[in-house]
Amino acid sequence: MTDPILTIRNLTVDLPEGGDRPHAVENLSVDIAPKEIVCIVGESGSGKSITSFTTMGLLPKALKPSSGEVIFEGRDVLKLSAREHAKLRGSRMAMIFQEPMSALNPCYTVGDQIEEMFEQHTSLSKAERKARTIRLLDEVQLPDPERIYSSYPHQLSGGQRQRIVIAIALALDPALLIADEPTTALDLSTQAQILHLFKELREKHSAGIMFVTHDFDVVAEIADKVVVMKQGVIVEQGTAEEVLNRPKHPYTRKLIDAVPRRTGSVNAHMAEKHKVMEVLDLNKTYHSKGTMFKPARTVHACKDVNFIVHRGETLGIVGESGSGKSTLVKCLIRLEDPDSGSVIIDGSDIAQFTPKLLHPYRKSIQIVFQDPYGSLNPRRTIGDQLVEGPCNFGENRAHAMERAKKLMKIVRLEEDALYRYPAQFSGGQRQRICIARALMVEPEVLIADEAVSALDVSVQKEVLKLLNEIRDEMGLTVLFITHDLRVAAQICDNLVVMQNGEIVERGTVDEVFGAPKHDYTRKLLSAQPGQGWVVPDIAKLPPVDPALLESPMGAF
Amino acid sequence: MYMYILKRLGLALLVAFTVSAISFSLLFMAGDPAIAIAGENASAEDIQMVNDRYGFDRPIVIQYFEWLGKAATGDLGNSWYFDLPVSDLIADRLGVTMLLGLLGMSFALLLAIPMGVAAAVKPNSLIDRASLFISVVGQAIPSFWFGLILIVVFSIKLGLVPASGSTSWKHFILPTIVLGYYATPAIMRLTRAGMLEVLSADYIRTARAKGLSARKIMFKHALRNAIIPVISLAAVQMGFMLGGSIVVESIFALHGAGFLAWESISRNDLPTMQALILIFSMFYIFFTFLADILNAWMDPRLRIA
Numbered sequence: 001m002t003d004p005i006l007t008i009r010n011l012t013v014d015l016p017e018g019g020d021r022p023h024a025v026e027n028l029s030v031d032i033a034p035k036e037i038v039c040i041v042g043e044s045g046s047g048k049s050i051t052s053f054t055t056m057g058l059l060p061k062a063l064k065p066s067s068g069e070v071i072f073e074g075r076d077v078l079k080l081s082a083r084e085h086a087k088l089r090g091s092r093m094a095m096i097f098q099e100p101m102s103a104l105n106p107c108y109t110v111g112d113q114i115e116e117m118f119e120q121h122t123s124l125s126k127a128e129r130k131a132r133t134i135r136l137l138d139e140v141q142l143p144d145p146e147r148i149y150s151s152y153p154h155q156l157s158g159g160q161r162q163r164i165v166i167a168i169a170l171a172l173d174p175a176l177l178i179a180d181e182p183t184t185a186l187d188l189s190t191q192a193q194i195l196h197l198f199k200e201l202r203e204k205h206s207a208g209i210m211f212v213t214h215d216f217d218v219v220a221e222i223a224d225k226v227v228v229m230k231q232g233v234i235v236e237q238g239t240a241e242e243v244l245n246r247p248k249h250p251y252t253r254k255l256i257d258a259v260p261r262r263t264g265s266v267n268a269h270m271a272e273k274h275k276v277m278e279v280l281d282l283n284k285t286y287h288s289k290g291t292m293f294k295p296a297r298t299v300h301a302c303k304d305v306n307f308i309v310h311r312g313e314t315l316g317i318v319g320e321s322g323s324g325k326s327t328l329v330k331c332l333i334r335l336e337d338p339d340s341g342s343v344i345i346d347g348s349d350i351a352q353f354t355p356k357l358l359h360p361y362r363k364s365i366q367i368v369f370q371d372p373y374g375s376l377n378p379r380r381t382i383g384d385q386l387v388e389g390p391c392n393f394g395e396n397r398a399h400a401m402e403r404a405k406k407l408m409k410i411v412r413l414e415e416d417a418l419y420r421y422p423a424q425f426s427g428g429q430r431q432r433i434c435i436a437r438a439l440m441v442e443p444e445v446l447i448a449d450e451a452v453s454a455l456d457v458s459v460q461k462e463v464l465k466l467l468n469e470i471r472d473e474m475g476l477t478v479l480f481i482t483h484d485l486r487v488a489a490q491i492c493d494n495l496v497v498m499q500n501g502e503i504v505e506r507g508t509v510d511e512v513f514g515a516p517k518h519d520y521t522r523k524l525l526s527a528q529p530g531q532g533w534v535v536p537d538i539a540k541l542p543p544v545d546p547a548l549l550e551s552p553m554g555a556f
Numbered sequence: 557m558y559m560y561i562l563k564r565l566g567l568a569l570l571v572a573f574t575v576s577a578i579s580f581s582l583l584f585m586a587g588d589p590a591i592a593i594a595g596e597n598a599s600a601e602d603i604q605m606v607n608d609r610y611g612f613d614r615p616i617v618i619q620y621f622e623w624l625g626k627a628a629t630g631d632l633g634n635s636w637y638f639d640l641p642v643s644d645l646i647a648d649r650l651g652v653t654m655l656l657g658l659l660g661m662s663f664a665l666l667l668a669i670p671m672g673v674a675a676a677v678k679p680n681s682l683i684d685r686a687s688l689f690i691s692v693v694g695q696a697i698p699s700f701w702f703g704l705i706l707i708v709v710f711s712i713k714l715g716l717v718p719a720s721g722s723t724s725w726k727h728f729i730l731p732t733i734v735l736g737y738y739a740t741p742a743i744m745r746l747t748r749a750g751m752l753e754v755l756s757a758d759y760i761r762t763a764r765a766k767g768l769s770a771r772k773i774m775f776k777h778a779l780r781n782a783i784i785p786v787i788s789l790a791a792v793q794m795g796f797m798l799g800g801s802i803v804v805e806s807i808f809a810l811h812g813a814g815f816l817a818w819e820s821i822s823r824n825d826l827p828t829m830q831a832l833i834l835i836f837s838m839f840y841i842f843f844t845f846l847a848d849i850l851n852a853w854m855d856p857r858l859r860i861a
Binding site: 056058086087088089090091094095097099102103104105106107116117120121152154165168 | 757758759761762763764765766767768769770772777780781854855856857
């Protein structure tokens with residue numbers, strides 16, 4: 001066993017007074033050895049990012065480490081001056097962030113932003129700096145390094161930008177690499193490539209890697225060691241094999257139990273075959289007008305899309321960014337006008353309806369959006385926002401309010417939630433409110449557009465369960481748009497897979513995932529992280545050690 | 557980038573052309589120019605005489621292109637009041653106005669940007685409060701009153717600088733402060749808002765994670781991005797300073813183009829007004845064009861024409 005690069009001992013970081021708890025991180029101890037990937041796992045607010053920021057010296061001013069030590073290469077970084085810590089940053093310890101789209105300065109070429117590392121920390125000549133930068137671009141497997149070198153961030157895709165951020169982090173061969181949810185914002189196939197890159201880097205450079213994530217499948221893919229955090233406290237740590245397959249702590253068990261299984265659920269309520277919505281040859285093409293200086297561009301966002309949804313069915317529409325699934329949704333709810341084709345609901349083709357004719361049909365399709373924080377008006381009470389739809393269709397306000405109360409019960413919120421404001425609810429609660437809002441006008445079809453993607457796994461699981469129940473009880477039809485194959489497998493009956501605006505494969509969940517026919521589907525499935533890991537059946541594990549339940553964190 | 561510049565240039569020329577047409581048509585909007593010259597009680601013969609001399613009875617389009625052709629060669633006609641070529645009149649006065657405008661803008665930028673940055677680095681600190689105070693005062697005090705106060709204190713009581721005229725650099729100190737201070741609040745507040753936004757951006761966190769020095773983060777990564785909207789604002793303010801320095805010019809008896817504009821308006825001297833409007837508009841167009849190019853140079857995302 002080699003000596004650890006980073007040793008965190010009894011670290012406590014205080015939260016400003018008036019927070020929901022006194023410490024962001026409490027009494028935390030972790031070791032990271034060279035060539036080791038340590039995954040810190042936890043849900044939002046668990047303090048996992050605070051741990052990485054403390055190590056890097058990037059904590060917001062309001063947060064201060066109050067005790068403990070963070071020993072890096074023999075020195076306690078908490079005792080370093082700001083200037084000394086800055087010297088270590090970038091050169092000996094480097095960080096990769098979650099949001100590749102905003103992590104680079106839009107005003108400088110990526111080459112310049114990598115070279116800056118050499119400029120700051122070394123005395124290399126300009127030519128050497130450029131040569132090293134080009135070599136780095138090559139190492140993170142970017143095509144045509146010379147061209148990328150002089151590109152600006154906005155000219156690159158999300159995956160390419162994340163490679164640039166990784167190249168910046170690797171520039172000076174740091175001993176410690178901290179990655180904070182580096183693949184969360186990326187498409188599945190890009191995520192697979194980046195994770196593969198991390199595994200290669202561990203071998204080539206002898207860095208220790210602290211990898212912060214919320215995704216157990218990613219953990220299964222790359223971790224050597226796992227640290228599970230809850231509300232600022234480590235509840236369990238051990239080797240990846242131990243924690244993933246034989247979790248001891250009830251909280252770890254709960255998290256692992258919430259990981260979506262890769263097998264489909266069977267919906268027994270599919271007996272009746274009543275067509276609710278039929279989409280025929282739907283086409284939508286975007287043209288960007290050519291100018292004197294620029295050729296015109298045409299993008300086929302939807303090309304001859306056909307599908308039928310039956311009452312009580314959940315149809316999953318799966319695809320990566322740019323596959324046309326969002327355009328399809330916009331055409332279905334007529335936020336965009338399709339170029340040609342039909343959307344038939346109740347025997348009427350609403351695709352070509354004028355706004356006036358469309359109005360009564362608006363309520364037959366409702367939508368729940370991805371971002372529960374942006375989709376509720378922060379200045380109006382939940383009740384106001386819920387009754388707005390029905391009132392718009394002529395319902396008496398008091399009557400609508402009565403129904404809203406009932407719906408609150410169905411989505412498992414208190415009645416008095418109606419009189420409160422969105423800011424008083426968590427992400428999962430807000431998403432349930434959004435579902436209630438959509439149900440208020442009694443739609444035929446509910447579209448969930450990446451509705452659980454922004455939520456923690458355990459919350460995700462609850463919302464999915466709720467959607468399933470509502471579907472079974474109310475006979476609702478759901479169109480479930482997602483990029484997450486595991487989630488799709490959990491909730492959908494049938495699937496269509498989209499690529500470049502076309503449906504490339506369709507069938508039941510078991511058909512599509514069990515025996516994929518199209519290359520693209522196969523590619524998506526093989527990009528899924530954590531393939532070698534069979535999620536353990538929590539019920540069959542030995543009972544929780546009573547000593548763990550006695551600690552305050554065991555109760556949940 | 558070159559394509560972008562060409563395109564902006566084409567647009568600027570188009571706007572300039574439109575503005576020239578509007579400023580020419582001013583002559584005819586105010587009624588029959590022949591009557592305006594000959595006087596209200598003039599006989600038909602007198603009016604005919606004016607028309608023979610100036611050619612007001614010919615088709616307007618022909619007159620416009622004739623005027624435009626002459627304007628392009630620097631001949632802006634004769635002033636009705638001074639009876640001198642308008643181009644000479646303006647050439648005499650424009651130097652003072654341009655000098656004052658440039659000085660005023662430099663003063664404003666030198667005061668506003670450092671204070672805006674300092675305020676953003678430490679929001680709600682003493683320096684933030686102080687800069688807020690300065691900008692509120694600047695917004696609230698009318699220029700003429702501020703100018704008079706400065707004259708009373710620095711010229712009359714203390715005798716440090718001359719109160720009026722334009723013969724030495726000392727004469728420009730007070731007008732520069734008055735004109736510049738007027739433009740300061742907006743620039744300062746915009747710099748502060750821009751810096752606050754940029755400093756909380758993810759790429760600043762990246763820059764810190766790279767271990768860059770605080771100075772480099774501030775000037776290379778933050779200020780450049782924050783200053784982009786300020787450039788556009790400064791361009792508009794600059795145009796305003798050149799055309800709108802009438803008040804300041806009259807208080808300090810600087811005989812600049814602003815003062816000339818006031819004179820020509822009060823004396824109904826249409827050719828001079830026309831020429832001044834044309835020239836001030838061209839300045840606006842020029843500075844806006846300059847700001848567009850500067851912005852595109854600083855922010856590559858804008859270069860997509």
